[in-house]
Amino acid sequence: MLRFLMVTPVAIGLSVTFVTAESTIDVTPPAPGSVSKADGLAAWSRIYEVTSHPRCSNCHTGASDRPMWSGPSYGKTRAHGMNIRAGESRMGVEYVPCATCHVTNLNASSTNETPHTAPQVAAPWRLAPIEADWFGRSSQEICTQLRDPDRNGDRTLEDIAAHLDHDVILHWAWNPGGGREAAPYSLQEHVTDILAWGTAGFPCEGDT
């Protein structure tokens, strides 16, 4: 079970609530120089299995602003039903907001168990940024995006690991409920692979 940490800074006339997952995993990178390029590439191939899995890529749809559906409930992968579009906001504010159905829910797990219910997590549901374009992309395409600070939200290796640790949206992908297939491996194994890949110098297939 995830536990949630709530921090509520109150400024004059303004109250903002941040909800992030408490750290439950080890995000310490291996010692510099301790991971070979071959081991880094092996870690990458497992990372690609995760990032290209529908539980992740269905929200990482790049320039398309349409989230995808796949799994036993839907048969083949298809565009999200009800003609849902995320718009430039990536949250559907220009059309029907994601939050209309994907309500931000601090106690989401029971709701997510019900088949055909819109998944709900303790953070605003939305599509990933355009640059994090993974749906239908090759190993090399996702690899070169994820190591590029200009396209990965200006994140270092440590920042990527910390993001994976804290982002409650993607934690859902390992516990999606509703009969959906979970993303492969576990959050800890995925983060361990990310740390090994980065320590090996972010090798991608096809690098010269």
Ligand code: HEC
């Ligand atoms: C419900 C939609 C959704 C799902 C499902 C999802 N993501 Fe994301 N992802 C996002 C959003 C939104 C952001 C931008 C978050 C931010 O910048 O704070 C993001 C950003 C990221 C980033 C930051 C790096 C970058 O290039 O922007 C990583 C890494 C990531 N996601 C990994 C994953 C993995 C791994 C999975 C599956 C286990 C996953 N995501 C599933 C919506 C999603």
Ligand code: HEC
């Ligand atoms: C009108 C209600 C509604 C709106 C609005 C909506 N969704 Fe959904 N969404 C659903 C329902 C219902 C499901 C579950 C369908 C099922 O499992 O049969 C779902 C499932 C999903 C899934 C899981 C699919 C999978 O295969 O893992 C993602 C991702 C998703 N929605 C993204 C979004 C995004 C992003 C937005 C906003 C741009 C959005 N949705 C807006 C109702 C909605």
